[in-house]
Amino acid sequence: MSLLLQDVRKSYREPDGSPLPVLNIARFEVKPAEQVALIGQSGGGKTTLLNVISGITSPDSGLVQVDGVDITRLHEVSRDRFRAERIGIVFQTFNLLPAFSALENVLLGMTFSSRVDRKYARNLLEQVGLSHRLNHRPGQLSVGEQQRVSVARALANRPKLMLADEPTASVDMAHQDTILSLLRTACSENNVSLLLVTHSPEVSSQFERVEELTAFNKPEAAA
Amino acid sequence: MNLLTIAWKSIKQRLLASSLTALSVALGVALMIAVLVINGVVGRIFSQSGSGYDLVVGAQGGSELQLVLSSIYRIGKPYDNLPWRFYEELQDYAGVDQVVPLCFGDTTSDEEGSFPIIGTLPRFFGLNYAPDRSFGIKGEILKGTWDAVIGSEVARVNGWDIGSEFKMVHGGVQDHVHDERFTVRGILAPTGTPNDKTVYIHLRGFFMLDDHAKPASEAIERIATLYGEDIGELRTKYTDLLTKEAAAQKSGQHVHHHGGIPDIQKEVTALLVLTKSPSASFFLTGKLREGVIAQAVNPVSVMYQLMQNLVGNVRYALMVLTGLIIIVSGIGIFVSIYNSMSDRKREIAIMRALGASRQQVFSIILLEAIVLTLGGGLLGLALGHGLVFAAAPIVATRSGLLIDPMHFETIELWIIPALLAMATLIGILPGLTAYRTDVAKALYD
Numbered sequence: 097m098s099l100l101l102q103d104v105r106k107s108y109r110e111p112d113g114s115p116l117p118v119l120n121i122a123r124f125e126v127k128p129a130e131q132v133a134l135i136g137q138s139g140g141g142k143t144t145l146l147n148v149i150s151g152i153t154s155p156d157s158g159l160v161q162v163d164g165v166d167i168t169r170l171h172e173v174s175r176d177r178f179r180a181e182r183i184g185i186v187f188q189t190f191n192l193l194p195a196f197s198a199l200e201n202v203l204l205g206m207t208f209s210s211r212v213d214r215k216y217a218r219n220l221l222e223q224v225g226l227s228h229r230l231n232h233r234p235g236q237l238s239v240g241e242q243q244r245v246s247v248a249r250a251l252a253n254r255p256k257l258m259l260a261d262e263p264t265a266s267v268d269m270a271h272q273d274t275i276l277s278l279l280r281t282a283c284s285e286n287n288v289s290l291l292l293v294t295h296s297p298e299v300s301s302q303f304e305r306v307e308e309l310t311a312f313n314k315p316e317a318a319a
Numbered sequence: 320m321n322l323l324t325i326a327w328k329s330i331k332q333r334l335l336a337s338s339l340t341a342l343s344v345a346l347g348v349a350l351m352i353a354v355l356v357i358n359g360v361v362g363r364i365f366s367q368s369g370s371g372y373d374l375v376v377g378a379q380g381g382s383e384l385q386l387v388l389s390s391i392y393r394i395g396k397p398y399d400n401l402p403w404r405f406y407e408e409l410q411d412y413a414g415v416d417q418v419v420p421l422c423f424g425d426t427t428s429d430e431e432g433s434f435p436i437i438g439t440l441p442r443f444f445g446l447n448y449a450p451d452r453s454f455g456i457k458g459e460i461l462k463g464t465w466d467a468v469i470g471s472e473v474a475r476v477n478g479w480d481i482g483s484e485f486k487m488v489h490g491g492v493q494d495h496v497h498d499e500r501f502t503v504r505g506i507l508a509p510t511g512t513p514n515d516k517t518v519y520i521h522l523r524g525f526f527m528l529d530d531h532a533k534p535a536s537e538a539i540e541r542i543a544t545l546y547g548e549d550i551g552e553l554r555t556k557y558t559d560l561l562t563k564e565a566a567a568q569k570s571g572q573h574v575h576h577h578g579g580i581p582d583i584q585k586e587v588t589a590l591l592v593l594t595k596s597p598s599a600s601f602f603l604t605g606k607l608r609e610g611v612i613a614q615a616v617n618p619v620s621v622m623y624q625l626m627q628n629l630v631g632n633v634r635y636a637l638m639v640l641t642g643l644i645i646i647v648s649g650i651g652i653f654v655s656i657y658n659s660m661s662d663r664k665r666e667i668a669i670m671r672a673l674g675a676s677r678q679q680v681f682s683i684i685l686l687e688a689i690v691l692t693l694g695g696g697l698l699g700l701a702l703g704h705g706l707v708f709a710a711a712p713i714v715a716t717r718s719g720l721l722i723d724p725m726h727f728e729t730i731e732l733w734i735i736p737a738l739l740a741m742a743t744l745i746g747i748l749p750g751l752t753a754y755r756t757d758v759a760k761a762l763y764d
Binding site for chain 2: 143144147150152153172173176177179180181185187191193194195196200203204205206207208209212249253
């Protein structure tokens, strides 16, 4: 199993101190190389779910198993390292570092896993059609190109699981399909599981498996 | 790519602010280097100018400092002179290796720079003027009675060369100029010491000049007092001399000594002594202290004390001041980095999301502070020495002070570790801000 969530609960605190349950997931799984579209309302806990899966946020309880490892049991440093090595993240706003070139942004993804491979980074950028833009900074790239760099960076450490948070939301309609296709192809070619969060029916309709967050996340039951 | 590259990229991203803050450190360090080098040079000139000699011997009564300042640095006047007899006796003292007499008090004219003139023997130039530093001389060393050797500054200021002639002003009194002309036969290479501003003439010539012999009656009285000898016997011994002097006084003329001044009328101002061992210096100093004629001092220890008490404090004050400048520059770097942290929270959160640990983002910020501070410091080192390098010829031309721009003070070795410590302090707080960044919040804000 690439991803397994079991009895995962996460609450935040309201300003008055009362708990605000956001996640209450009995079970959710993604198989190796499987591609899943996750849809849900804004404020429904999609981002928190991705943060919990990536280990950025710790759940209050439950099992979060990625590639066979329960990341909730890892020490923070090990969890950071694990995230660097096995999880790729594509953000809605790309989150490229402006001072770094396209190639350097991809290399940055490798730096924290200590597996810097310049040749592979070039290959990835070539794979996303940016071999002619290696030394361009994000400010010198189009929105679509920036998102492609973001995809290449997420693949930099040969992850087992790719998390994509509305990756086409900031891209115009003309580029949405390209980005999506690129992401899906890259994941299949590299045997990476993909969990893509979207609120766009056009995007989710392209996936064989589409999950509604509210179908398996019942925060109100935890209240 | 590594953490240092990431830190460097961050610095480049804020190039102007980074450059200005690093430059402020550079200027502080450059100033400190200039102070250190110049202070070191002045210190060495003070403490080493006379360090080629084990002892300086002069008349008793004056202070040790007065003796050293007048005989080595040519500052002020000596307390009194020593009889020639003492010089001859000292040469025979068991622990003494060499004694070089110095007679001074005369100068060149005001128009010729009022440089002090010293009567001495050729062997003066065979002694090292500082440890392992011997005189370099163009020309000859006092072969003839009327020969002179001049310091490099004397030559430069007056435009004198081999063959130039000059007259001496007696006791620095401008209307009392000796008739005799001395000829420059040798020019000293620059030494960076008072020797550069001194004229040396042959002792023989010095004693040939009018008023350079002590009146016979006074000389006899002094010998009787200093050595406890019977004045009547001395007067009998030197009857001819006293008679000749009385006759000359009556006619208002100077006494002319054919065949040179008698030894009893000769005086030396100071004696430079090389002893055979440190213990010989110690015993000679003690022995002279017991008597009433002379005192011996170690010029290095006297000047070292002066340096510590006077120049040392100035140096300390300057060091504190430049240190404060560097600290202020450090605060500038801190403010620059700390202010940038709010803009960089997202950047840090992205790195954390990509797998950077808290320690790694802390290290990146710390490295940034270190690169800026050390970079500024190294630039300051280069600038400081560059400044001294550029100023050295100007200072040499104007003051005769020789500065070696490549000379490094030992204390400079502490600058880099001190800057490293400062950079660490500077980087800690912004580093902790990075360390504590709430990744989820910063990513989606």
